[in-house]
Amino acid sequence: MRFVGYHCDGCGRDLGPEEAVYRCPSCGENLSVRPDFASVTRAQIEASRDPSLWRYAPLLPVAVPGAESGPLASVGGTPLYDAPRAAARFGVARVSLKDEGRMPTGSLKDRASAVVVQRAREIGDVPIITASTGNAGVALAAMARAAGREAVILVPESAPPAKIAQLMIYGARLALVRGSYDDAFALSEVAARELGWYCRNTGQNPFTLEGKKTAAFEIAEQLGWQVPDRVFVSVGDGNIISAVHKGFRELLQLGWIERIPKLMGVQAAGSSPIYAAFASGSRAIEEVQAHTLADSISAGRPSDGRRALAAARDSGGAMLSVSDDAILSAIASLGRDAAVFAEPAAAAAYAGLERAASQGRLDESEHVLVLITGTGLKDVGAATRAAGAKPPIIEPELGALQRALEL
Numbered sequence: 001m002r003f004v005g006y007h008c009d010g011c012g013r014d015l016g017p018e019e020a021v022y023r024c025p026s027c028g029e030n031l032s033v034r035p036d037f038a039s040v041t042r043a044q045i046e047a048s049r050d051p052s053l054w055r056y057a058p059l060l061p062v063a064v065p066g067a068e069s070g071p072l073a074s075v076g077g078t079p080l081y082d083a084p085r086a087a088a089r090f091g092v093a094r095v096s097l098k099d100e101g102r103m104p105t106g107s108l109k110d111r112a113s114a115v116v117v118q119r120a121r122e123i124g125d126v127p128i129i130t131a132s133t134g135n136a137g138v139a140l141a142a143m144a145r146a147a148g149r150e151a152v153i154l155v156p157e158s159a160p161p162a163k164i165a166q167l168m169i170y171g172a173r174l175a176l177v178r179g180s181y182d183d184a185f186a187l188s189e190v191a192a193r194e195l196g197w198y199c200r201n202t203g204q205n206p207f208t209l210e211g212k213k214t215a216a217f218e219i220a221e222q223l224g225w226q227v228p229d230r231v232f233v234s235v236g237d238g239n240i241i242s243a244v245h246k247g248f249r250e251l252l253q254l255g256w257i258e259r260i261p262k263l264m265g266v267q268a269a270g271s272s273p274i275y276a277a278f279a280s281g282s283r284a285i286e287e288v289q290a291h292t293l294a295d296s297i298s299a300g301r302p303s304d305g306r307r308a309l310a311a312a313r314d315s316g317g318a319m320l321s322v323s324d325d326a327i328l329s330a331i332a333s334l335g336r337d338a339a340v341f342a343e344p345a346a347a348a349a350y351a352g353l354e355r356a357a358s359q360g361r362l363d364e365s366e367h368v369l370v371l372i373t374g375t376g377l378k379d380v381g382a383a384t385r386a387a388g389a390k391p392p393i394i395e396p397e398l399g400a401l402q403r404a405l406e407l
Contacts, residue, residue, distance in 0.1 A: 003061035006031040006206060009307055022204050030304060031206040033061050035250065042256050045221070051077035053111055053214040059250065061210055062118035065147070071104035072146040075114040076214055078102045080222045080369075083338035087368075090357040094367040096228065097338055098219055101346065101375030105135075105142045105166065107296075108215060108240060108373040113139035115211035116200045117147050127152050127173075129192050130200035131184035133236070133295045134163030135345075135374055140200050141172035152197065154184040160295060160379045180290060182301045202239045203303030209243045216247025219369065220257050227261045228369040230317065230362075234348040235265040236297030238274055238308025240373065245311035261369070262317035265308055266352030268292035268345075269321045274305045278312060278319035285309065293324045293382055296345030296374060318361075322351040330354060331376065331386035341376035341383070349373070 005016045010029025024031055040058045048055040053076025054064045065073045078100050086095040100108035113136065120128050129152040130140050137153035144151035153167055157176040167174045177184040185201060192199035202208055220227055227248065233241040241263055248260045267275045271290035277283070283306070290300035302308065312319050322330075327344050330351035334340045342350070349370050356362055376383045394400040401407075 002036040003033065004036045005034045007034050009310075022199065022206070030203055030307060032246065033206050033210050035059070035061070037250070037254055040254065042225070042254075053077070053114065053211070053218070056214055056217050059217065060115065060214075061207070062115055062122065065114075065118060070146040071110075072114055072117060072143050075104060075110045075143075076218065078218065080219065081338060081340070086337040086353075089337065090353065090362060090368070091364055092357075092362050092366045092368050093364065094228075095353075096223075096367070096369040097334075097340055097372055098215065098369060099340055099372050100215070101340070101342065101372060101377075103139075105138045106375040106378055107135040107139060107343075108212065108371070109135040109139035110143065111214055112136070112202070112208035112211035112239075112243075113143040113200065116140070116205055116207045117143040117149060119207045120149060120198045121147060123198055125149075127195075127197045128200055129154070129188050129197045130202075131155070131181065131188040133181045133298055134159045134167075135296050135378065136200070136202060137172070137174075138163055138166040138170070141167050141170035144172070145170050152191070154188050156181055156184055156295075158295070160381065162378055162380060181299055182290075185301075185303065201303065202237045208239055209246055212240055212243030213247030213250070215240075215371065216244045217251065220248070220251055225256055227257050227259065229366040230262045230264050230368045232264045232266060232349040232352050232356075232368065232370045234294075234297050234345050234352075234371070234373055235267050235274055235308055235319070236271065236299040236345065237302045238265075238304035238306075240371070241265045241311045242304050242307035244371070245307075245315060248315075260315050263311050263315040264317045264352060264356060265312045265319045266348050266355075267319065267321050268294045268297055268327065268348055269323045271298045271300060272321045273300065274302055274308050275319040275321040277305070277309055283309070292327075292344075294327055294344035294348050295379070296343065297348060320352045320355055322348055322355055326351040326355070328382065328386045331383060332388070334372070340372055342372050343374040343376050343378040344382045346373040346375075347386075
């Protein structure tokens, strides 16, 4: 795809590729990359033997990395499973799960970081900085390391130990911030501006959307260029649901799909400013103090909230809110319904499906897809809580085994 510039999602202004880097210089709103798909055909995509997101190179605004780039060249291509037990439980025709926990670092954020790192290569040899609750930072640390670039990661000191360990293993320059994700985000913006670093921040950098939109491309292609009736997506900053919306819109523009699915955004109740705006019918998103065990969607001041709100409304979908207890329950339900292990933020989308079913929002003829954004190995502590009672410890004797299993 030829990169022709940006479009401001606030004031509607179009800009050339040299007129902006992050937000709109006129109104400060988020930008989207403007594509030129004039010469792109579906046959080009289908002829590719590359199973990664780079099979969609004609629809992406950056160059394809070489095979020597390791994980950077192998992001994407995650499996899509049917979950018939879930479909029966929720009373719908079909439930599918897109398992992003199978990514190189275990989360969908690899998609954004891969494309951002490729864009950074084009800009110059400067460090790349990001604020993260963990997953975006881990993804950037790995992709930057694969590309031989320096990454600087700021995360709240409350981030789960598994994510901090991943960051340290990849050799990123890591700082734990005393405060929230929003505090880390603000600091990273200042550092990027004052030190001349390239900023990967979700929402702020338009190329994050370009990476994450490939999840929509894969869903459509894996379903034979069809789309589900609804897609449930966990929402924190709002960038993933915005990207999925952009991906489906572009496929519709190309004529490769016939409609856009209803996008169902799901927020944790303790961090739900976008849901509050949706429920009230407002266009304004009010900041909240975020408190939720689902750290990956904890964002009291969502950086891509307006586009997320528009994605739900424009697609005919909705925003939902679920409790932390419901999220913990959904971790266990996902494992038992479909043998998929999800971190709390990813399980929030499944909790949203459970809530929508309980509210009678779903039709029995519907095909529903849930985007599982990260593996449960990201937060083993939460998984242990979700699993419930600890297994018994027994003597190495058959009788003891029978008694323990109540045989």
